[in-house]
Amino acid sequence: MSERGSPAVSLLCWFVCLAPSLVFSITVNTPAELHASKGDVVTLSCTFSSKDRPTSKMTVDWSYRPQSGGPPQTFFHFSSQTFPPPDGQFMGRIRWLGSPARGDVSISLINATLNDNGTYTCAVRNPPDVHGSPTSHIRLTVTPKRPSIRFSDVAVLIAFILLPSAIVTLILIGRMLCPKKQYSESKGYRSPIEVTEGEEYGIHPPRAQVQKATCCNLYLMDSDDEYEYYNRKKTLPLDEHYAESKC
Incomplete structure (x- = not known):
């Protein structure tokens, strides 16, 4: 009796262990790293997949952890509507780009600064699908903007250096x-005063x-x-x- 019951018990255990992963399987994806220059508009891309369609109960939270370390701080929240940061370094610099119906909960960071370097976390919850991998991380690196040659600089260079050099050449x-x-x-x-023999005064060379x-x-x-x-x-x-x- 016990020998016949042992395979059934094992199968039941496997089903219980695998049931949550088969039923609740939300997955959140973001790029691992992003690089930007100072002053750029940075798109923090975040997508998710879930077995359930997004409802009004779905929530999205974006948090930030500085490069210097410390606990992460939530600066953006979505739950049927957007709740941008009311204060802090991201105030007025976050724009919602998401479309939950398409599995997109991305945001954009306007006018990136060197103080924005750090790790950004995207967390999505869509009850009852709350298990799996509901979070993903992006490491953002902002560097100083490289100087670029403007047309006015080129014109001044031509006018004061190349043009005089061309004239001299x-x-x-x-x-x-x-x-x-x-x-x-x-x-x-x-x-005319010098008159030699055989020449008349006032006569010039031919x-x-x-x-x-x-x-x-x-x-x-x-x-x-x-x-x-x-x-x-x-x-x-x-x-x-x-x-x-x-x-």
Whole structure:
């Protein structure tokens, strides 16, 4: 008798042990870690699955434990309606994103700060489904925001550094490409007063021998050449055969 009853007793024990896990099996899921920059809007995602449809008895609690340690503190509660934090560091910075009918009880943290580093716990209860894994944890790490280059900074950089450098480069290239006008004292123009034998006073060198100064000569000539050019300009007579170079 006892031998026949022993398998039945064992089966009954297994059924009693497994019954709660088969009937009550709520599960809450969140990401293990989140990383954000200072000033970001952080979505604290939390979903759940339950054998029972959510009712007005379903509750959601979000709690926070600082990175420095200490007991967790509940800062957000949901039970048919939302109850945001009335004070503290999260006041005015929590937004409800959840949809219990879809198994979503997420929230968002606005304007994240370095003081928000820590562990966030999402706890869901949906009676009578209250067993299983009703809580899940998120570890949030907020870091300083990386500096970014703005368009105004780039414009200032171009205006004060690159543009002058480009102008200087063009001037140097122009000096190398434009031939220098070489002057020699032996080929310099003589004063109208100097008259040699066989020459008449007032007769100037032929037009073919007079080389007009070009823009390239004027603006890219060396300082010595420039001085000599303007010195000759003062001594040359102005008549109908002489025309000053105009750029």
